[in-house]
Amino acid sequence: MRHGVARFVTGFLALPVGLYLFYVVWPFLQAAGYSLTDWGGYSDRQQFVGLDNYLRLFSDELIRKAFWHNVFFLITVPLFTIALALFLAFLLNVGGREDKAGIRGVFGSGLYKVIFFFPQVLSLVVIAVMWQQIYRADGQGLINGMLMKIGLVSEDDPITFMYDPEPFLGVPAVLWWLLLIAVWSGAGFYMVLFSAAMQSIPKDVYEAAILDGAGRFHTFFRITLPLLRDTVSVAWVYLGFIALDMYALVFVMTPSQGGPNHASEIFASVLNFTAFQKGQFGYACAMGVALAIFTILLAALQLRITRRERIEY
Amino acid sequence: MSVTPDLDRRTLLRRAAAAGLLVTPAAGLLSACAGSTPDQNNDSAGEKSNDNPFGVQDGSAVKVVIFNGGLGDAWAKEDQAIFNAKYPNVTVNMSSTQKIKTEEQPKMATQPSDVVMNSGADMMDISTLVNEGAIEPLDDLLAAPAWEGGGTVADSLLPGTVGDGTYQGKFFVVNVAYTVWGNWYNSVLFDKEGWTPPKTFDDFFALAPKIKAKGMAPYVYDAVHGYYPRWALMATVWKSAGKQAVIDIDNLKENAWRAEGVLPALEAWEKLVKDKLLLPGKLDHTQSQQAWLDGKAAFIQVGTWLKNEMAETIPPGFEMKISDYWGLGATDKAPNDVYAGAGEGIVVPAKAPNKAAAKEFLRAVLSKAGSAKFAELTKSLASTKGSGDNVQDAALASANELMKNASSDLISIKLWNFYADLDKESQNLSAELMAGRLTAAQFVDKMQAAADKVAKDSSITKQTRDA
Numbered sequence: 137m138r139h140g141v142a143r144f145v146t147g148f149l150a151l152p153v154g155l156y157l158f159y160v161v162w163p164f165l166q167a168a169g170y171s172l173t174d175w176g177g178y179s180d181r182q183q184f185v186g187l188d189n190y191l192r193l194f195s196d197e198l199i200r201k202a203f204w205h206n207v208f209f210l211i212t213v214p215l216f217t218i219a220l221a222l223f224l225a226f227l228l229n230v231g232g233r234e235d236k237a238g239i240r241g242v243f244g245s246g247l248y249k250v251i252f253f254f255p256q257v258l259s260l261v262v263i264a265v266m267w268q269q270i271y272r273a274d275g276q277g278l279i280n281g282m283l284m285k286i287g288l289v290s291e292d293d294p295i296t297f298m299y300d301p302e303p304f305l306g307v308p309a310v311l312w313w314l315l316l317i318a319v320w321s322g323a324g325f326y327m328v329l330f331s332a333a334m335q336s337i338p339k340d341v342y343e344a345a346i347l348d349g350a351g352r353f354h355t356f357f358r359i360t361l362p363l364l365r366d367t368v369s370v371a372w373v374y375l376g377f378i379a380l381d382m383y384a385l386v387f388v389m390t391p392s393q394g395g396p397n398h399a400s401e402i403f404a405s406v407l408n409f410t411a412f413q414k415g416q417f418g419y420a421c422a423m424g425v426a427l428a429i430f431t432i433l434l435a436a437l438q439l440r441i442t443r444r445e446r447i448e449y
Numbered sequence: 450m451s452v453t454p455d456l457d458r459r460t461l462l463r464r465a466a467a468a469g470l471l472v473t474p475a476a477g478l479l480s481a482c483a484g485s486t487p488d489q490n491n492d493s494a495g496e497k498s499n500d501n502p503f504g505v506q507d508g509s510a511v512k513v514v515i516f517n518g519g520l521g522d523a524w525a526k527e528d529q530a531i532f533n534a535k536y537p538n539v540t541v542n543m544s545s546t547q548k549i550k551t552e553e554q555p556k557m558a559t560q561p562s563d564v565v566m567n568s569g570a571d572m573m574d575i576s577t578l579v580n581e582g583a584i585e586p587l588d589d590l591l592a593a594p595a596w597e598g599g600g601t602v603a604d605s606l607l608p609g610t611v612g613d614g615t616y617q618g619k620f621f622v623v624n625v626a627y628t629v630w631g632n633w634y635n636s637v638l639f640d641k642e643g644w645t646p647p648k649t650f651d652d653f654f655a656l657a658p659k660i661k662a663k664g665m666a667p668y669v670y671d672a673v674h675g676y677y678p679r680w681a682l683m684a685t686v687w688k689s690a691g692k693q694a695v696i697d698i699d700n701l702k703e704n705a706w707r708a709e710g711v712l713p714a715l716e717a718w719e720k721l722v723k724d725k726l727l728l729p730g731k732l733d734h735t736q737s738q739q740a741w742l743d744g745k746a747a748f749i750q751v752g753t754w755l756k757n758e759m760a761e762t763i764p765p766g767f768e769m770k771i772s773d774y775w776g777l778g779a780t781d782k783a784p785n786d787v788y789a790g791a792g793e794g795i796v797v798p799a800k801a802p803n804k805a806a807a808k809e810f811l812r813a814v815l816s817k818a819g820s821a822k823f824a825e826l827t828k829s830l831a832s833t834k835g836s837g838d839n840v841q842d843a844a845l846a847s848a849n850e851l852m853k854n855a856s857s858d859l860i861s862i863k864l865w866n867f868y869a870d871l872d873k874e875s876q877n878l879s880a881e882l883m884a885g886r887l888t889a890a891q892f893v894d895k896m897q898a899a900a901d902k903v904a905k906d907s908s909i910t911k912q913t914r915d916a
Contacts, residue, residue: 178573178583180558273672274730274740292729299672299731299884391673391731396884397877412550414869415577 164428170421177417189422199423202394202401206380208307209315209402210434213382214375216319218368221326224252226356228327229334230342249331253324260321264388267317271297271389298390301399308399314385322378326371333367334360369442373435380431383408403427495805502593502812503805510540511806514553516568517545519754520626520793520827525566525814527822531596532813539806547571557583561798563807567622568793575866578796579616580910585797586619590808596816605815609859610791610832616866617912623811624791625823627830628752629848630680631771631788633741636843638767644747646772650685650717653748653775657726660747666728668721669746670883673733675876676865678883681750682718684774684788687860689714691782699863700913701904706897713777715882715889722885731884735759742767750774752792756844757828770847774860787855791832867912874899 171189175182193199228245242248255263270278273296283289300309337360345355361368383404387393394401394409403423411420495504515525522545529541546552550571553562557573567573578584591603591611603611607627614622634646642663647653657667671677687695690710697705721727728737728746738759741749756769763769776784795814797807813819820831821839828845830837837845865872878895881887887895903909 176577176581178554178557178578179581181581272736274728274732274736280730292725294730296731301886391880392675392873392876395675395877395880397881397886409869409873412554413574413873415574415581 167421168425170418171425172422173418174416175418175421176415177411178415182418185418189419190426192419193422193426198398198401198406199403201398202403202406205311205400205402206382208311209318209379209382210376212315213318213322213379214372216315217322217326217375218371220319220323221330221371222361222364222368224248224323224327225330225334226360229331230355230360249328252327255321256325258321260384261388263317263321264385268298268389271313273297273299298400299396301396310390310396310400314382314389314400317385317389318378318382322375326375329371330364330367333364337363365442369439372442373438376434376438377431380427380434499594501809503589503808505536505539505806505809506803507536507538509803509806510542511564511803511810512562513541513543513564513807513810514549514562514566515543515545516549516566516572516793517547518569519758520829524819524823524826527826528810528814528816528819531816531819532810535813536806536809541810549573557798557800559800560802561800563801563803564795564797564810566625566793566795574869575616575622575794576868576910576912579621583799584621585799585801585804585807586621587614587623587797587808587811588620590623590811591620593808593812596812597818602812602815605817605833607791607830607832607834608857609789609861612916613791613861614794622794622796623815624794624832625814625820626754626791626793626827627789627832627836628754628792629771629787629789629830629851630684630750630752631773631848631851632748632750632775633755633769633771634748635744636768636770636847638744638747646770647775648773649778649781650721650775651778654720654724657724661726665744666746667726668748669728669732669737669740670750671734671737672731672880672883675878675880676872677734677751679865679875679879680752680788681774682715682879682882683862683864684860685714685717685776686711687786687788687862688774688776688781688783692786692858694782695860695862696914696916698900699867701900701911703901704897706893706900710780710782712889712893713780715892717775717777718882719889722883727883753829753844753848756842769844771844771851772847773851773855783856783858783860785854785856786858786860787851788860789852789855790859790861863912863914868903868909870903870909871896871899 170182172184172186173182174185174189227242228248258266272278272280273294275281275284275291275294277294277297279297280289280294283295284291289295297313298310300313302309304312341359341363342355345359350358381404382402386400386402386405387408390396390400394405404427407420407423407427410416410423495501495506495509497504513525513529515522525543525545529543532541533539547569548571549565549567549569550573553565553567554573556562557578567575567578591601593602594600595602595605599605610624610627611620613624614620616622632646638644639646642659644656644659645652647656653667660667670681683695686698690708694705694708694711697708698711728740732740734751735758737746738749738751738755739762740746742759742763753771756763773785773787795811797804797811801807815831815833817833817835820833820836823829823831824836824840824845828840828842830845830848837849865875875896878887878892882889882892904911
């Protein structure tokens with residue numbers, strides 16, 4: 137690069153990089169610093185306590201519970217979202233009947249794409265408020281109301297959704313209901329992502345497979361999925377981040393923000409309680425840093441496992 | 450700021466001064482960046498007198514932040530007018546918000562506002578503020594003469610107001626609204642059906658079948674916020690087991706939850722749930738209040754802000770009245786104690802730049818004129834005596850009536866203000882008990898375990914109450 141160009145580029149980059157360092161990286165470093173203190177958050181008194189806060193994490197029952205709830209989401213959110221998104225993308229792109237124009241999606245696929253993508257346009261809090269009405273635990277809730285009309289649910293015993301800590305497959309019911317919302321709101325975006333990736337797969341690959349007598353099942357598992365491997369892997373990492381967060385849904389929807397009785401407690405809700413209710417910012421920062429480290433390790437591991445040679449076509 | 454001479458900073462300040470800039474904010478900013486700033490108070494500058502007990506300085510400014518929630522902020526503007534009538538040269542910068550913690554917490558350690566109304570869902574935890582030394586003790590405000598004269602500020606307050614604002618022996622929080630809690634009913638309906646509001650759980654269990662026969666649920670509660678049913682549970686505990694039992698509970702005394710009378714009080718609630726006297730479904734506070742207004746349930750328990758909160762949807766022909774929480778009957782140790790107290794707390798940050806004016810502003814808030822406007826505008830009593838005397842309102846009148854027949858002791862529970870952990874646990878367990886997933890005995894066991902855990906935890910600052 138010629139000297140003048142370098143200066144020109146640097147001139148443009150200095151400001152954004154500076155802003156990024158100041159507003160993003162610096163607070164991160166500050167949080168890491170606070171995590172080594174007993175700062176309460178409301179005064180300038182703080183004492184250095186070394187790694188005490190981190191050691192405390194390991195004996196904190198609530199954090200352990202929250203951790204397993206996050207692990208539940210970490211497994212289920214990517215699994216169900218990607219499965220649903222792949223299924224929808226396959227139907228919309230190559231699932232329809234073939235004709236003279238070759239392979240295409242099911243009838244009306246353009247419209248479906250818009251509909252499925254729609255939740256992505258809404259803020260997560262808006263989605264949570266909307267689902268509060270859908271999940272409302274009396275006859276005025278959308279689901280309860282309909283089920284009561286057709287007599288599947290008794291008026292005296294509505295489905296309680298967010299208020300139901302009873303375990304289903306060993307996991308509190310409230311987490312499964314939250315999972316449904318997360319998958320519903322996320323699937324549209326990944327459907328579009330997978331659609332784009334599928335469209336870059338040459339049609340003649342499919343046509344050749346069909347000529348050889350492959351059905352939809354085989355074309356999907358033998359051709360589509362292997363060729364989408366990179367995209368799926370990236371989606372898995374993104375969804376992993378979402379699963380480790382889940383804060384907005386838990387905060388807006390569950391009773392006592394993590395209830396009933398800690399049944400939907402997650403890392404972020406415990407962190408919020410510790411910092412802002414208990415006034416232990418130092419300990420809360422340690423939780424945040426621990427979560428960040430865990431997230432980074434997970435992403436690195438994920439990308440390493442799925443890394444392999446790229447297929448060019 | 451360290452005493453070591455710092456040439457650069459000095460030069461900077463001198464230049465700033467020379468340039469005609471205000472030195473004070475600049476110095477404030479500079480001192481804010483260090484972790485060890487001794488308090489530089491220029492409060493003493495104004496002259497103190499009986500009429501100006503804190504020495505408010507002419508020409509100074511005071512920043513007031515009001516919580517704009519169920520009570521609105523119109524009343525505070527009246528207080529501002531009262532204050533400015535006396536101090537026309539003191540600027541009151543008033544703003545109102547619902548995000549108290551979000552906006553004020555980050556400023557507490559450096560440049561806080563002078564007066565902060567710490568209320569609502571987004572409030573700063575009081576015990577943390579006290580423990581961190583982030584707010585100013587206001588005992589001198591209590592000792593100061595009342596705004597209109599005739600005794601001290603403390604003399605002019607309703608019982609419980611001073612106690613409710615006292616932490617670790619010092620008065621920190623000026624609670625401006627006086628709230629009475631109890632069971633609400635529609636007096637028009639009760640008169641028509643010939644029902645009398647119960648005094649004890651036995652009365653209620655006797656009345657419940659008649660209510661059910663009318664196709665109505667006897668009781669509805671807020672299933673989202675655990676602190677709603679907790680008021681009622683703890684009121685029954687107080688009535689049944691007496692004041693000392695609750696004081697012991699608040700003080701984390703050993704086996705305090707196993708004191709005589711605590712378990713039977715909770716068993717009454719367990720029976721209410723087991724007998725299916727609750728409206729089916731899980732509703733939040735406004736949904737449950739609306740269900741009650743819609744005639745789906747006969748009783749709901751909440752504080753006197755109810756009328757203001759639901760003002761827009763009260764159906765015609767509905768007259769809400771409050772009655773006392775139910776006791777257990779003959780065995781009750783404190784059957785006539787009413788759950789009432791001062792809420793909506795205002796605090797003065799320890800680092801507030803103009804504390805004198807902040808305290809003087811609070812004196813104006815607690816004035817007779819200011820509190821009368823408060824009652825008129827909010828339909829709630831203010832914590833200054835006699836605020837509601839000239840307000841015509843049936844709900845307010847029933848609360849007044851309840852207070853008149855009350856014994857001198859008010860039900861007041863400190864547990865949840867003392868310890869954030871016990872606040873969370875007691876909310877969760879109250880919700881579990883009301884959901885029928887917990888028996889009264891389990892509730893007692895779990896609360897005792899949680900209290901023991903806090904008592905043993907050396908990282909938690911302990912608080913006590915005597916009365």
